[in-house]
Amino acid sequence: MGDARHKAQGIMQSREKHAKGIILDERDIEKLFISVLEESGQDTDAVRNVFSTLVYTTLRYRDDVLVSRGEVVTVEDVRTCLDWLVPALATGNMPQTDNKSRLGLLKLWLEELGKNAHIR
Numbered sequence: 001m002g003d004a005r006h007k008a009q010g011i012m013q014s015r016e017k018h019a020k021g022i023i024l025d026e027r028d029i030e031k032l033f034i035s036v037l038e039e040s041g042q043d044t045d046a047v048r049n050v051f052s053t054l055v056y057t058t059l060r061y062r063d064d065v066l067v068s069r070g071e072v073v074t075v076e077d078v079r080t081c082l083d084w085l086v087p088a089l090a091t092g093n094m095p096q097t098d099n100k101s102r103l104g105l106l107k108l109w110l111e112e113l114g115k116n117a118h119i120r
Contacts, residue, residue: 002059017029032082050067050113061105071101081106089113 015040033051062073077099084106097103 053112077102
C-alpha cells in the first residue's frame with residue numbers, strides 16, 4: 001500500500017512540475033538536442049543518428065523512472081548528462097555524483113551508443 005501511495009504522490013508531483021514547465025516533455029527534449037546539435041556545428045547524418053538515439057533513450061528513461069520510482073527527469077537533468085557525455089565517452093570515467101537519476105540516464109546513453117556502434 002505504501003508503494004502505491006508513493007507512486008501516486010510522485011505522479012501528482014510530476015503533474016505539478018509539468019504545469020510549472022520543469023518536467024521534460026517530448027518537445028523539450030527535441031528542442032534541447034536540436035540546440036546542442038546546432039551549437040556543435042556538426043550537423044551530419046552520423047551526429048543526427050546519435051542524437052536520435054539519445055532522444056529516444058531519454059524519453060524511454062523518463063517514462064520508466066516516473067513509473068518505477070515516481071521520480072521526474074527534468075530538463076536540467078538532461079543538460080547535466082549532456083555535459084557529462086563527451087568526457088565519459090573520451091575517458092571511460094563516470095562523474096562523481098550522488099544523483100542516481102542522472103547517472104542512470106548517462107549509463108543508459110553509453111550502453112545504447114555502444115550497441116549502435118557495434119551495428120555499424
